[in-house]
Amino acid sequence: MNINVGLIGFGTVGSGVVKILQSNHGLIEKRLGASIVLKKIADRDIHSPKPIQVDRSLLTTEVNEVLDDPEISIVIELIGGYEPAKTFILRAIENGKHVVTANKALLATHGQEIFAAAAKMRVDIGFEASVGGGIPVIKAIKEGLVADDIRSIFGIMNGTANYILSKMTNEGSSFEEALKDAQIRGYAEADPTLDVEGIDTVHKLAILISLAYGVHIRLEDIYTEGITKIEPIDLKFADEFGYNIKLLAISKNDERGVEARVHPTMIPKTHILSNVNGVYNAFQIMGDSVGHILLYGLGAGMMPAGSAVVSDLVDLSRNILYGSIRRVSPLSYQDYCMVPKSIIPIDELFSRYYFRFSAVDRPGVLSKISGILGQNNISISSVIQKGREIKGSVPIVMMTHEAREADVRRALAEIDKLDVVTDKTILIRIEHKEF
């Protein structure tokens, strides 16, 4: 038996999908017991050279030849972005086709509408490639940990940002130098905003939160901070304290509610996530029964993302073959069990903090700063004040005990107004619990 699929978007990931369907066709058939046939590829530009050779009769610029072909059961959307991707996906669903997509931005932003349409039409949606590339983290949450009350997710979810931070840490380069290197190697795009500002990570975290806790959240409620303000000096101080800095996605779910945030985070060097370097991604998930598990691998790229897309194709093909459509609810929880939920505001966060103050080298400065911290209930656990003068100021570095974010913000606003303080204070949150 054949399962006919159509592809929209013959770019990097699309080419990976085509390559896998070509080279592992027999292998996949041995596992599935049926054949996946790529019937049509729609792309705006079918004339420029592609990394993968296909029979030209497969190619079309007309997306309707995929969306309206009654023989195509599964539509793969790999053009990315909001439009026309959303329109194409919704049209595929209306036509009763199952959908596989890697589009995290779209699902994180318009997921409710898309999943509702799929529920109404009783079709399936696969989106394993939207988070963690080829790492089967979505399947792990939806099926592997189905018995567990998931309590937290910690992740390095963006390979570009992780590559830049790894390079800055290992080679002492500046953010700009590391970014340039990432761009030359093809790890970062010309406009790297989505990656370095943490937006891509937020999209992925939002998807995982829905699956893990069965909640609909508002994307804009997730506190987000990128890595553009990290300086080599902060990585050096982190190192002196025994920490690395990673762009972490953090989410917890307990009696207080759902916590979700994305920001540069100091983690102990002995923490398992601390040793995830370069373009690798990692997901540390804690369930009430399973304890901590970690999934690690390449989070992006033609072949890893292609692997995830094809694994979804096989999953949906099995459902088609066995008549078990929506056997696993696309969002893990049955649709009627999904509830809207607010995220705890960042002001109510309790965390340990790293501060780097820029101050003039004058007696009494340390006392002034620590005085303000004390008045705001922030207790200091260690201080480094070193003679290195940078642009007329010395850096004073502090690590705090657990403090409330609102108190921290109030204190720093006050400190940054002091005339002995020459620059905006750098704040980095610390996760001190080891695996």
Add this chain to the structure above:
Amino acid sequence: MNINVGLIGFGTVGSGVVKILQSNHGLIEKRLGASIVLKKIADRDIHSPKPIQVDRSLLTTEVNEVLDDPEISIVIELIGGYEPAKTFILRAIENGKHVVTANKALLATHGQEIFAAAAKMRVDIGFEASVGGGIPVIKAIKEGLVADDIRSIFGIMNGTANYILSKMTNEGSSFEEALKDAQIRGYAEADPTLDVEGIDTVHKLAILISLAYGVHIRLEDIYTEGITKIEPIDLKFADEFGYNIKLLAISKNDERGVEARVHPTMIPKTHILSNVNGVYNAFQIMGDSVGHILLYGLGAGMMPAGSAVVSDLVDLSRNILYGSIRRVSPLSYQDYCMVPKSIIPIDELFSRYYFRFSAVDRPGVLSKISGILGQNNISISSVIQKGREIKGSVPIVMMTHEAREADVRRALAEIDKLDVVTDKTILIRIEHKEF
């Protein structure tokens, strides 16, 4: 709708299953859309206290009350061992019941018979808990990596052995001391043979090999060496060379054939598996598309193994609800695609090696030893000879370039016969490729 299940074996893992089905009952129902009802628990000893309270009417000493109950759809076998577990599983299958088991020894040894019976009766078998405890490694191979030609598996698959080696490494303790500590903490059994001799690891590796490559192998063909001969001095030398020693399960599948072996292995400290400590397990799997992925977590214990068993229950329940029995082939490949395959004999292995010679402290010894190595095509990459005399001999430590195991064995047999060599030479294989 209710799915009725019956449990045979109310020990540690059985108690974990019962606890999860009690405490996460509502949560699982929200995901599955149906209710899993534990209808009967058969155990030889229902009178001694159990860690989990259940309604006494559920308990029976009569296993037939589970195996013959027409209302029970899924039988969970958690008594372990070969018999009567095998008989119970085969009877459950004959009665048309689906089976969930954590019994790696049984599946590795009698798997072909059991899987054939299940295929004949068109019932499902879930065995996620048999490898890696709560880590969903079996689902990852069967479904997450379904698009990939799997090229290799490297794993730390036994928490007991890993705990002992970690303790020996970190604290300099002897094997006996570390084992005793593991026994006190409940990580090792009174008779630790299965764990420390690598047998449990071989069982798990054999299961993963079937799933990954679609082959039936003979268990006795897997070269197996335990950790009982590892001495603190070898861990110290490993450390000096920048390595750790782990009990690794290694399998590769390429044009040469299938390689499979379990033995203490030196891996660079920078290797991701090098930092897997204590009772944790980790599986590093390489697919042709996905690249390297790693799954990490607790490989055993009441709750992690319980989590895996219940995830299987949910998986099989979905198949029952949707009429999609055997939607995923239990062995990943369609039954008619499984082929018998020999494992490349260990003699044909090419590897780097660590040797520790015990020799009398006399001029010319090093030349004699290295002469024999040279005659056998074994080239030395580094040597440490230190003055420390132990029982009248000095240790001479060497690392080699890649050599053939047969050559190594011949050379060592010759060297161990030298009158200047006072004890059997210690050999540890090295995996030098980093992640």
